[in-house]
Amino acid sequence: MTNKFDLLAHTWDKKSTRVDIAQTFVKTIKEKIPNIKDFDLLDYGCGTGLVSFGFVDDVKSITGMDFSDGMLEVYNQKINEYSLENIKCEKHNINDNHLPQNSFDIIATSMTLHHIKDTNDFISKSNIALKDKGYLAISDLDKEDGTFHGENLEGVEHFGFDKTKLSTILKQNGFEIVFYENVYIAKESYPIFCAIAQKN
Numbered sequence: 001m002t003n004k005f006d007l008l009a010h011t012w013d014k015k016s017t018r019v020d021i022a023q024t025f026v027k028t029i030k031e032k033i034p035n036i037k038d039f040d041l042l043d044y045g046c047g048t049g050l051v052s053f054g055f056v057d058d059v060k061s062i063t064g065m066d067f068s069d070g071m072l073e074v075y076n077q078k079i080n081e082y083s084l085e086n087i088k089c090e091k092h093n094i095n096d097n098h099l100p101q102n103s104f105d106i107i108a109t110s111m112t113l114h115h116i117k118d119t120n121d122f123i124s125k126s127n128i129a130l131k132d133k134g135y136l137a138i139s140d141l142d143k144e145d146g147t148f149h150g151e152n153l154e155g156v157e158h159f160g161f162d163k164t165k166l167s168t169i170l171k172q173n174g175f176e177i178v179f180y181e182n183v184y185i186a187k188e189s190y191p192i193f194c195a196i197a198q199k200n
């Protein structure tokens with residue numbers, strides 16, 4: 001079944017806010033996490049790869065996962081266009097499936113967590129998928145009043161995240177918070193946070 005992300009995929013990168021949020025996230029990760037060159041990175045809810053492709057020269061391997069065929073099609077077009085070898089993507093729905101165990105040094109997820117109903121389940125699955133001392137990096141909306149998406153609330157499960165509540169979920173799932181700050185303001189009034197947590 002076609003979802004809203006399939007329909008948006010081919011024009012996704014044209015909105016500068018999306019590009020800016022992804023670039024800010026990539027920059028923050030590179031500033032806060034040292035020595036990533038041997039890292040296997042998972043970009044969860046990768047979309048067209050705005051985050052993934054920011055790491056192609058910096059890490060060992062990149063895997064994008066997303067449940068939208070349209071997004072994965074655009075992602076694959078970029079891999080082919082630039083003949084890249086350390087990056088791939090696969091179809092995956094976190095609501096129905098586990099992640100491969102002990103497989104990644106970092107899981108990065110940008111603007112996807114608010115589309116996933118069970119936050120605790122995503123964070124728990126991420127912990128299992130990370131190697132020892134691996135990092136979970138989340139970029140998403142700070143708590144908002146529900147107006148960020150306008151009228152189209154299809155697939156929106158959370159109106160952003162409260163810092164204290166999300167930090168508690170991370171800690172309860174065996175993470176230590178390394179960094180958690182608002183790093184960008186979207187549409188002039190919606191703060192976007194970046195949280196980086198390390199597996200204990």
Ligand SMILES: C[S@@+](CC[C@H](N)C(=O)[O-])C[C@H]1O[C@@H](n2cnc3c(N)ncnc32)[C@H](O)[C@@H]1O
Nearest residue numbers: 005045046047066067068093094110111112115
């Ligand atoms: C707002 S977009 C962000 C895409 C990309 N990370 C970016 O920053 O441009 C959210 C993405 O999460 C994906 N997504 C939403 N729910 C998902 C789920 N349950 N499992 C896998 N992917 C999901 C959507 O298909 C979409 O590509």
